[in-house]
Amino acid sequence: MSDSQIRQELIDDGVVVLNPGRTLDNNNAHEMVEVISSTQEAGRNNIIIDMCDMEFISSAGVGSILGSVETSREAGGDIVLCNVSDAIMHVLVVLDLVDYLTIKTDRQQSAEFCGIPRG
Amino acid sequence: MVPGLKPLFDDVLRSPDENMALHKKTLALDALSKLAQQFSNRPDFHELIDVLLLTLSGQLTAVNTFAAFYRPGAVSAEPVYFGTGKFKKNAPPSLALNSEQRQFLQRSEEPLAVESLKPERCMMTLADELAAFGAKLIVPLVHKDELIGILGSGPRVSGKPFEETDIHLLTTLTHTVTPFISNSFHFVEIAQLNTWYLDILNSVKQGVFVFNHQYRLKKVNAPAMAILRDLRHDSVAVESLLHQPVQKVFPDDLFHDWSHRIRGGSSEIDNLRVENMAAGNGEQERIFKVYLGCIQREQDINTDLVVTVEDVTEQTQSERRLFELEKFSEKGEMAASISHELNNYLGMVLGGVELTTLALERGNMEKAAETLGKLKHNVISMERFTAGLTDYSKVTSGDENADLNGIVTETLSFLTLRKKFQKIKIRTDFDHTIPSLDMNTGHVSQLLLNLLNNAADAIEEANRQAGQITVSTSLEANRVILTVSDNGVGITPEVREKLFKTQFTTKAKGHGHGLVTCARLIRDNGGEIDLETEPGVGTAFTVTFPVGESILTPA
Structure with a gap:
């Protein structure tokens, strides 16, 4: 169904960076959940979602992140969003999610949040 | 909305910014249109529901969401369950609804706070279990007055109560997608049924x-x-x-x-x-x-x-072997019978010769002439008997285009010479308009011989003083019908059930091949065999040969 492919990168043992591409909506939200779930099941609960390419996020896209945050946090990790554009940030503000989600400026900050030393 | 629910939403947080509310509505409408489009394209049902639940989660900013779908009319049946986040792994046990719970939810087409369900007696247990599960809201999905499923939501990520706009959007969303879900669920059910039927089809x-x-x-x-x-x-x-x-x-x-x-x-x-x-x-x-x-x-x-x-290659070969065995066995019986008959005649001839010799020795020419006359009569009877054998061998020779009436006549003329038929009155009732059968005369004769032998045995078993066999032919609705009825011992229902099975016999000396052979002969020629019987009264076997271009030819 989906043409998109979520890029995955292991930057440290235990920290995975996901880049969903230009959109996170009905077309790839299901795939996003699958990727996050399998990452968590592999014991990697620190997940960085790099939104550097993202232009649009739908309710389903938001839902794909929300359902996974609790699982990571309960396991001592977190799901960190970074490189969030103004348009995406606007949606997160409208949905009153800014306080709930961990949002960092870039990958470096996100990595540091996840416990990876600068370098 | 059920009583008790309204107060829970009275203290909703109203958005201070009208623009924010407008943005939320825009997002929701966008989500709705995308969902509707996806449902119309009939993708994988599981993926579809997953997207619906994720949309719901995003719209309500709920930590997790779930859905349960019920098969039409299946009260108390386990639903098909889906969940996101922590709700993904296990469904609450209460989701197998009883009819009372189902009726209650069918009447409530709007979102229901789990807490508000408790005062309802039939919903009390369900409410407790849903609350323990972490559910805060449920929405009955009602399509054409039937509950097809439930959507549910956990708490909001903010921990705040649901807002009125959220509830309104949730209502709109569920009303919009319910018909699509119903259709998709039916597609899934049909696909499963199709797989099931195919599995059955492949298992035969x-x-x-x-x-x-x-x-x-x-x-x-x-x-x-x-x-x-x-x-x-x-x-x-x-x-x-x-x-x-x-x-x-x-x-x-x-x-x-x-x-x-x-x-x-x-x-x-x-x-x-x-x-x-x-x-x-x-x-x-x-x-x-x-x-x-x-x-x-x-x-x-x-x-x-x-x-x-x-x-049926192996089965056919086996039946052919049985058929040959039957013929062989029949020939053996026939040879014994012929030998017996010829011995009788020879005994009478020998007796006549001895009587004639004695009369000649005593010079009693009159007595000698009389015994010679009897001797001649016996020799003529013998000649008739051997002529009958020749005719019978003709009808068993295997020519095609069997004249059914002729075969019956020839077979009877031979059989009546046999001892076990001599005390039986045999009656024939022929329809002379029947066409000749386009089948092997030997097969028809074999069939008839089997039926007549069985009839004679049944009469013997019944110890009838006035045994009677009736053989009739008729043409009814493009079918040639041969009936062989007797007033023998009849057949019990238990025996009747096994009658056409190989190696089943009720006779002390029988081998159980006779009726199997009959049935096969008839089937091979496109016919049917049936019987009517009453234990202690008699049996009538009816053999039907369909009249068609390939079966019958004009006489």
Whole structure:
């Protein structure tokens, strides 16, 4: 169904960076959940979602992140969003999610949040 | 909205910024239109519901969401369950609803706070279990006055209560998607049923081919493909045969005349037709029992033809061996009978010669002339007997175009000479308008001999002083009917059930092949055999030969 492919990168043992591409909506939200779930099941609960390419996020896209945050946090990790554009940030503000989600400026900050030393 | 729910939403946080509310509505409408579009495209049902739940989660900013779907009319049945986040792994046990709970939810088409369900007696347990599960809201999905499922939500990520705008959007969302969900769920059910039927179809040992009204292949099961591959010596794929005409599926070089016979059958396939057909060549020739039937659906003028194929090569060979054995056994009995009859005549001839010699020695010419007269009479009887044997051997010679009445006459004239028939009154009632049967005369004779022998044995077993057998022929509605009835011992229902099974006999000296042979002979010639019986009164066997171009020819 989906043409998109979520890029995955292991930057440290235990920290995975996901880049969903230009959109996170009905077309790839299901795939996003699958990727996050399998990452968590592999014991990697620190997940960085790099939104550097993202232009649009739908309710389903938001839902794909929300359902996974609790699982990571309960396991001592977190799901960190970074490189969030103004348009995406606007949606997160409208949905009153800014306080709930961990949002960092870039990958470096996100990595540091996840416990990876600068370098 | 049920009583008690309203206050829970009275303290909703109203958005201080109207623009924010507008943005939320825009997001929701966008989500709705995308969902509707996806449902219309009928993607994978699981993926679809997952997207719906994720949308719901995003719209409500809920930590997690779930859905349960119920099969139509299935009260108390386990629902098909989906969940996101922590709700993903296990469904709450209470989701198998009883009819009272189902009716309650059917009446409530709007979102219900889990807490508000508690005062309702029938919902009390459900509410407790849902609360323990972490659910805060449920939305009954009602389509055409029937509860098809439930959507549920956990708490909001902010920990704040749901807002009125959220509830309004949730109501709109569920009302919009419910018909799509219902349709998609039905598609899933149909697909599962289809798989189930295919599994059944593939589990039978017979090959099943379904052709449409234009004799093009619509469906085929795995055993059918195995038969085709075995005979064709290739690995022909199902896809390459689907929609192909019958002559491509059953090519004449391998399936001798099958396509013609199958096409010929479908013009009159309101009844099941059974034929034995050969396929393959040389030593690899196989015999198949081919059942031709039709599927006629209401409001559909096009009839599908179902061709069920069963390899009966081994069975046929075994029956042929039985048939030969039966003939052999019959010949042995006949030889003993002939020997017995001839001995009787020879005894009388010898006695006559001795009496004549004695009369001549005593010079009693008158007595000698009298005994010579009797001697001549006995020799004439002997001649008649041997002439009868010759005629009988003619009717068993295997010529085609059997004259049924003639065969009955010849067989009876021979049989009545046998001892066990001599005390039995045999009556015939012929219809002289019946056409000759296009079948082996030897087979008809064999069949008749079996039926008459059985009748005589039944009379003997009943110890009848006035045993009677009636053989009649008639032509009814394009069918030639042969009936052999007796006033013998009759057949009990238990015995009747096993009657046409190999090696079943009630006779002390029987081998159980007679009626099996009869049934096979009749089937081989496109006929049917049936019987009416009453224990202690008698039995009537009715053999029906269909009149058709291939079965009967004018006399």
